[in-house]
Amino acid sequence: MLRGLSVRDILIIDHLELEFQPGLNVLTGETGAGKSILLDCLGFVLGWRGRAELVRQGAEQGEVVAWFDLPADHPVNEILKDSGIEPEDELILRRINNRDGRKTAFVNDRRCSGQVLRQISETLLELHGQHDDRGLLNVKGHMALLDDFAQAAPLREETRQAWRALSLAKAERTALAAKIEALAAEEDYLRHTVDELEALDVQPGDESQLDSKRRLMQAAVKIRTDVTKAHQALSPQGAEGQISDASRWLVEAAEHLDGQLDAAMEALDGALNTLGQSQQEIESVLQGLSFNASELEQTEERLFAIRAAARKHAVLPDELPAVAEELSAKLQTLTSGTAGLDALQREVEAAEAAYMHAAERLHGARLSAADALDRVMAAELAPLKMERAVFKTEISPSDAGPNGTDTVAFTVATNPGAPTGALEKIASGGELSRFLLALKVCLSERTLQRTMIFDEIDRGVGGATADAVGRRLAQLGADGQVLVVTHSPQVAALGSAHWRVEKRVEQDKTLSTVVALTPQERVDEIARMLAGDVVTDEARGAARSLLGAV
Structure with a gap:
């Protein structure tokens, strides 16, 4: 309020x-x-x-x-x-x-x-008047008014949800059809590229491992020469032989030195053991550095193929497996597309059936409510001195949408046999006011206050017509x-x-x-409305009669 x-x-x-x-x-x-x-x-x-x-x-x-x-x-x-x-x-x-x-x-x-x-x-608030394009004269709102009169909110919501489900199903079907069409245009490319990537069979880390291996092979000649020299320097012809000779000489001398060379001899024995371990490690490395020219060629070919594929797809080499997976999924979509479209088409048909069922129920409720509204409007118009006027709620087919398959419009004919038309085009100013008031009285019991x-x-x-208008306004206000x-003095009273x-x-x-009127001031004001500029005692008496009749 x-x-x-x-x-x-x-x-x-x-x-x-x-x-x-x-x-x-x-x-x-x-x-x-x-x-x-x-x-x-x-x-x-x-x-x-x-x-x-x-x-x-x-x-x-x-x-x-x-x-x-x-x-x-x-x-x-x-x-x-x-x-x-x-x-x-x-x-x-x-x-x-x-x-x-x-x-x-x-x-x-x-x-x-x-x-x-x-x-x-x-x-x-609602504003109503002879130029009321915000309220009852706005035909866009007639459907909602009729639905409220029919208490059809649950049916309307069911229809809207069914429409959303149908729209979603259609969108999914359209999207898949477009996707399949686009994939079909590049099917040859997809198959060739997937075969190429599957043959290459790139795994994460392959590129860096191949690069390291290639660099090692390229440097292997010099590396092997240096490692071989080191191995020879530690061999019996090198350090190992010299340490062995030194150890043998010390053994002969130790017999005459009362243990003074024991520590030195023990250290030489440890050195020989360490030297032997070093020789084993070096020999293992030398074996790893043994390769042939074809192995280097194969390594370079695979490395260059991986890098070329990465450039082709504008990704890092380690991302090639993901590219292969994505393209394979597209091929799978293309392969299974027909079955997927058939399934989505069945979903669309089921959603369409559910929507039409809901829309038909809503349509039936609107038809019943339209007949009821026309009857109560006929009863309401008679006291307003419009008993010959005909109010008609017209329901016509429309394109399917969230509110069903109907178009709703309130129309009138001011005399029997006259053509019906929109409220604001058929009725005169006074008639229009009474139509709007009668319609509001009929709708007010079931619409949001x-x-x-x-x-x-x-x-x-x-x-008497003004009195009838006033009493209906008072009824709405009750x-x-x-x-x-x-x-109108009748309304004011x-x-x-x-x-x-x-x-x-x-x-x-x-x-x-703006002045709030006391009871006596109301009498004077209504008398003025009755008499005009000169308020007479007779006008005041008539004003009191109007107020007393309330």
Whole structure:
């Protein structure tokens, strides 16, 4: 429920603050007093498109604040959470318009974008009038209104999920078909390349091992010569022989030196053992350095083949196994593609059957609801002096989509036998107002309750018809909140709260203000609406009669 509205320095309003009530709130006043300005202010704080220049002349900025009481399960709470705003029992919207045109919006003192503000506003208020392109006159919204009237939300959600499943299945089938087509165009290349890489059979580390082996072979001649010289220097003809001779000579001398050469002889024995081990290691290396020219040629051929393949595929040599695996997988996809497409086609057919089943059930619910809505509309139009008018909910086929296979439009014929057409094209201003009101009364019991605003929806009607309009507005307000801008005394008399919009001139400046009326002031205001400029006692008596009949 809209609890209040505060306006500062907007258009011809310097400052006003209103506290609205549950039920039917009526705003009256002379033509041009500024009633539409209040709606401009409310639209501004809700992020609706409106006048570009709003700041009052002489002010640096204008500000509008609106605050609402919300139940815990109100749908606006989800929007707040998605926007990083913690929901509270009270929702406060504040929007500032600077003189340079910059606009800033706040929700519960958290800055937000105009887009978020508009999303929030759609859950809080509905605006209805003779030029209501945001509400019932917007044919794009008729399907949702009919579905809500039919209480078909579960069927609608089932249809949307079935559509998503069908769309996904079709997308997967299309993607696989495109992939297979692309692979078929390069099949020869794939097969040749896979055969080439499989024959090469590269393993991680092969390139570095072959490179090391090749370098070793290339340097092997010089290395072997040096190692052979070292081996010869340590052989019996070299160091080993000399150490053996030295050891033999010391043995002969030791017999005469009383053990003085024992340590030296022991060291020489150890040296001979170490020397023997060194010779074995060197001999092993010499055997490893033994190769023929063909072995070097084979090593170089494989090394160069691996490097050429890596350049061809623009990868590192160690990444060639992954390339081979990827290309083999593409070949496998090509080979098994037909079977895969057949399986996906079966999935598409199953998803399509599930979607059509859900869409047909939703279509049936809409047909039943359309008949019911047409009947209740016929009953509702009679008290509004439109008993000869025909309201028709038309359901026609459309392309399949997330909302089913229907197009829904509310149409009217103002007289029996006359052609039906869109509400705004067939009905006159007064008729249109009554059609909209009747439709809203019929839909309100089953649609989400918001604060409803009616801008002179009673224009063009009077007498008993105006009374019928007022009573239906009051009926809408009985379980919620309705704000109505009206020139009809019959409607004004049915309000549970009444404000008068006035203009005044202060220091050559025109200002607009809104006054909450006392019971006696209501009598005077309704009398003015009945009599015009000169309010007579008879008009006051008629006003009291209207108020007493409520």
